[in-house]
Structure formats: structure tokens, C-alpha cells
Amino acid sequence: MGAKFGPAGNSESFQAMGYRKTVQVPEYITHMGLDAYEYQCGRGVRISEEAARAFGEKAREHQVTLSLHSPYYISLSGIEEEKRLGSIEYILQSARAADAMGAQRVVVHSGSCAKLSRQQAMELAKDTLTRAYQRLDQEGLGHIHLCPETMGKLNQLGTLEEVLELCLLDERLIPCIDFGHLNARTFGALNSFEGIRQVFETMENVLGLDRMRQFHAHFSKIEYTEKGGEKCHLTFADTVYGPQFEPVAEMIVRKNASPTIICESAGTQAEDAATMKKMYAQALVACGQAE
Numbered sequence: 222m223g224a225k226f227g228p229a230g231n232s233e234s235f236q237a238m239g240y241r242k243t244v245q246v247p248e249y250i251t252h253m254g255l256d257a258y259e260y261q262c263g264r265g266v267r268i269s270e271e272a273a274r275a276f277g278e279k280a281r282e283h284q285v286t287l288s289l290h291s292p293y294y295i296s297l298s299g300i301e302e303e304k305r306l307g308s309i310e311y312i313l314q315s316a317r318a319a320d321a322m323g324a325q326r327v328v329v330h331s332g333s334c335a336k337l338s339r340q341q342a343m344e345l346a347k348d349t350l351t352r353a354y355q356r357l358d359q360e361g362l363g364h365i366h367l368c369p370e371t372m373g374k375l376n377q378l379g380t381l382e383e384v385l386e387l388c389l390l391d392e393r394l395i396p397c398i399d400f401g402h403l404n405a406r407t408f409g410a411l412n413s414f415e416g417i418r419q420v421f422e423t424m425e426n427v428l429g430l431d432r433m434r435q436f437h438a439h440f441s442k443i444e445y446t447e448k449g450g451e452k453c454h455l456t457f458a459d460t461v462y463g464p465q466f467e468p469v470a471e472m473i474v475r476k477n478a479s480p481t482i483i484c485e486s487a488g489t490q491a492e493d494a495a496t497m498k499k500m501y502a503q504a505l506v507a508c509g510q511a512e
Contacts, residue, residue, distance in 0.1 A: 227255045299335075316362045
């Protein structure tokens with residue numbers, strides 16, 4: 222099946238090319254030579270069911286695979302019960318919108334550790350995710366894959382190991398491996414082939430080969446500080462912070478994986494996604510797997 226590539230939201234070129242409406246996004250994605258798109262609900266789920274269905278219809282027409290990013294303010298590990306119950310509601314809202322547009326995956330932030338130990342925060346996050354799936358099942362939305370995301374700030378829950386541990390709760394959970402975030406929180410450890418290889422091997426060791434092959438991913442180059450980790454998203458023009466995508470492309474091919482790779486570059490996400498797709502094609506040729 223192979224990897225799919227697309228942007229998180231719209232590049233600056235979307236409007237520069239004359240596009241204006243959300244329903245035009247799938248046509249734009251196809252024009253850019255891509256086949257995936259992550260609809261952004263970071264500041265709240267504001268799309269109506271009718272609009273979501275119309276958007277999904279256009280995506281299917283253009284053979285664009287959709288995913289959805291849930292609100293940023295979700296905190297699976299919130300200390301207050303009320304906040305975690307609110308997070309479950311936001312997850313439900315996201316799942317309803319995703320279902321209406323035909324998206325199978327909803328990316329979720331894990332939250333912060335605040336005044337808790339990392340283990341205490343993990344136990345709260347596990348409980349919240351378990352209850353979220355109970356609600357999804359009750360609403361007939363159990364087919365939606367929640368994707369806990371690896372995070373870039375040191376005080377956030379979301380190391381690679383933590384996200385994979387969360388994914389062991391339910392086989393429907395798919396890890397969202399944000400390579401830029403992992404590189405930022407490890408101060409450049411993913412800026413080598415060995416660093417990237419270890420991410421893939423860890424995924425396989427914890428989840429098994431079949432589940433690893435279907436992982437979801439975010440990719441961008443990210444500026445970071447040694448004090449807090451992630452600072453800001455960059456573009457592929459960056460030559461300082463990384464990470465580089467070529468090792469990721471090589472490992473996708475080596476593992477015969479079929480991930481969805483979503484680019485989160487700052488303003489050039491569609492263009493940089495197209496660059497990643499070309500690197501992946503080159504890796505297929507180099508490994509003798511090109512069609």
C-alpha cells in the first residue's frame with residue numbers, strides 16, 4: 222500500500238493559488254501531488270456535520286485520505302476530574318466530525334505532567350483514554366482510531382515510550398510519532414540514522430510489526446532549547462535543528478510500513494510534504510522496491 226503524504230492544514234500557497242474554500246482543499250492536495258490531509262481542530266471543533274460531509278465527499282472524489290487533529294487544550298492527564306471529563310467531550314466532538322468527513326484517525330495531545338510525577342500523569346491519561354473509548358463505543362464511533370501524539374516540550378506527557386504504553390491499552394490506538402517533537406525533546410538525538418532506526422525498532426518491539434507498520438506521523442523541523450525542548454516549527458529550509466527525513470523514508474521502506482505522514486512545516490507544509498514524498502520514492506528505488 223505504501224506511505225501517504227499530506228499537510229496539516231493549508232500552506233500559504235493555498236490562497237496564493239486562488240483557493241478560498243475548505244471544500245476546495247482536496248483539489249489543492251491533488252494539485253500538489255499529495256494524497257493525505259489532516260483537518261485542523263486545534264482551537265475547537267467548529268465544522269458543521271453538513272460541511273464535514275461535503276468536505277469528505279470531495280476528499281473521496283480526489284482520493285485524499287483524511288485525519289483530524291483534535292483541540293490542543295485536551296489534557297488526558299489533567300489533575301481535575303472536570304478537566305478530564307471535558308477532554309473526553311472534546312474527543313467525542315472530534316470523532317463525530319472525523320466520522321462525518323470519513324476520517325479514520327483523530328490525533329490527541331496527551332497533556333502535561335503539571336505537579337504530578339510522570340507515572341501519576343500516565344495513570345490519569347490511561348483512565349481518560351479508556352473512558353473516551355467507552356463513550357465512543359456507546360455512540361457507535363468505536364471504529365475511530367485515536368492517535369496519542371509524541372510531544373516536544375519536556376514538561377509534557379508524550380515521550381516515545383509513554384505514547385507506546387498508552388497504545389497498549391487498546392488495539393484501536395495508533396501512535397502519532399512526531400519526529401520533530403522527539404528530536405526537540407531529546408536535543409537532536411533523531412538527527413542521525415541510528416536515532417531514527419531506534420524509534421522504529423522501539424515501536425516494533427512494543428506494538429509488534431503489524432501495528433508498527435500502520436503508524437501515524439507528523440514531521441517538521443523544529444527549533445528547540447536545552448531548557449524546555451520544543452520552541453517553534455520551522456520549514457525544510459532549516460539546516461540547524463533537523464531532523465532530516467531521508468532516514469525516516471529509508472526505515473519506512475526497510476520495514477515495509479504504510480504510515481500516513483503529515484507535514485507541519487510553518488507555512489510550507491504542502492510543499493515540504495511533496496519533498497518528503499519524493500524522498501520516499503527515491504528510497505523505494507534505492508531499496509529495489511519501486512514499482
